[in-house]
Amino acid sequence: MAQRVLILIEGSTKGSGLLYIQAAQRLGLHPITLATDPARYEYLWAEGLESIQVDTDDLEALIHVCSRLRSTYNIAGITGFPNPGESVFVTVGKLCGHFGLPGPNPASIEQCCDKFNQRQLLAAAGVPIPAYRLAANAGDIKRATAEMGLPVIMKPAAGCGSSGVRLCRTVDEVAEHTRHLLGGTHIWRSSPRILVEEFAQGRHYTAQIMGNEVIGITTSDFGPPPHFVYRQFTFxxxxxxxxxxxxxxxxxxxxxxxxxxxxPTNIELRWTKGGPVVIEVNPRLAGTPDPQLVQLAYGVDLVTEHIKLVIGDERSSRKLHAHTAAARILVPDRDGTVDWTDGPDRAAAIPGVAEVKLYVMPKTPIVRKGDDRDWIGYVIASSPSLAQTEAILQNAVGLIGWSITPFPTIHE
Known part of the structure; x- marks a missing residue:
């Protein structure tokens, strides 16, 4: 009998990729990653995992590779990761349809990945969302800002990881971010389309959904504005x-x-004076550390349950216990070169700490982007209570240190 294979389109640099690999192996599946540049994903070569280089933006090329693999393997399912954007799930849906496998509806995913279309559909259905305008140039942005008033959020209409997202509180900040988005600094995969939105102020939440069931709700904290870099997640x-x-x-x-x-779907909301307002709907499982938090808090393995859906098996979201889990994101306070890091092993040894991860090592250059690429690591902890989890997390983070030497200043 041919070996059952799970095809993974692209991977993850933050940890979710390896979670999918390990879950697939536990289910008796052989994971094979198809990626434009497999070398991006360190865990593939570190774990000796099978990968194939192919242009993942080319549907026909993917069909060709999968057809070739089917001559040797039994392809049990296909899924993917949002690198560099969530449109990969449109491709996944089309591949699943082509090969008669369970998968998402590509048309639904496609209209959701365009944040402007998403806003229109939510508004038409009466879902509470911030006021918004679509802009293609500096003139559009100026008009939208004048109509809505400051402050506003400016963001690309497609993308993920908070790339290009900024809170603009003054006319000068709007002009500065307009230059960033339209002046060649931000990389566009198509013609520039920018959302200018009302700033919905309030606590940030994420609903973790599988199918039509809300498994649970995470709350998140961010670093200082104007960017939205996560600092802590609690579930x-x-x-x-x-x-x-x-x-x-x-x-x-x-x-x-x-x-x-x-x-899976994850939906970001803000609790405003008028109640919950939807900020963004992401047609995928939230990335690290959300799956780990859900498993630690409830005993529900969202990654495994997603793979079960992908391969046509019956899934279960029965909660095994009720703890509180939290993750602290490690973010540098300056650009420069990492001199040294210290403490991860001591932090990991603290009872209640589930995982400690540092992405950097000495000589690593740090150039902050104001988005999720600024993460240099995280600590995850859990316990039966919120107060105890917070104390464990604080203790562990206090043991981790690093030093960054600023880049030399160039004198003309």
Whole structure:
């Protein structure tokens, strides 16, 4: 009998890729990664995992590779990762349809990946969202800002990881970010399309969804504005029952409005003075550390449950326990070169610490981008209570240190 294979389109540099590899292996599957540049994903060569280089933007090339693999293997399922954008899940849906495998509806994913189309569909369905305008040039941005008033959020209409997202509180900040987005610094995969949005102020939450079921809700904290770089995630979010129910109601309304409901979705919201407002719907499983937090808190392995869906097996989201898990993101405070790092092993030895990860080592250059690429590591902890988890996390983070020497100043 041919070996059962899970095809993974692209990978993840933050940890989710290896989680999928390990979950697939536990399910008796042989994972094979198809990537434009497999060398991007260190875990592939570090673990001696099979990968094939192919242009993952080329659907026909992917079909050709998968057809060739089918002559040797039994392809049980296909899924992927949002590198460099969530449009990879459109490709995944088309591949699944071509080979008669379970998968997402590519048309639903495609309309969701365009944040402007997503806003239109949510608004038409009565889902609460911030006021917004679509802009293609500096004149559009200036008009949109004048109509809505400051402050505003400016972001690309397609993308992930908070790349190109900024809070603009003054006319000068709007002009500065306009130059960044349109002046050649930001990399566009198509013609520039920018969302100018009302700044919805309030606590940030993420609904973790599988199919049409909200598994739980995470709350997140960010570093200082104007960027939105995550600093901490806590699961489950401490919410009153009526707040929890209201977020679930809005989240599931979003899923219906966008014709999703197959597989994982994560929905970002802000709790404003008027209640929950949807910031973004992502038609995929949230990346690290969210899957780890859900598993530590509830005993629900979202990665494994997603793979079960992908290969047509029955899944279960039964909660095994009720703990609190939290992750602290390690972010540098300056650009420069890493001199030394210290403490991860001591931090990992603390009871209640589940995982410590540092992405950098001595001689690593640090150039902050104001998005998720600024992460240099994380610490994850869990315990039966929120207060205890916070104390464990604080203790562990306090043991980790690093030194960064600023880049030399160039004198003319």
């Amino acid at each position: 489950p979010a401490p919410l009153a029952a009526e707040e929890h129910d209201r977020i679930v109601e809005v989240a599931l309304s979003s899923v219906r409005a966008l014709s999703l409901g197959w597989g």
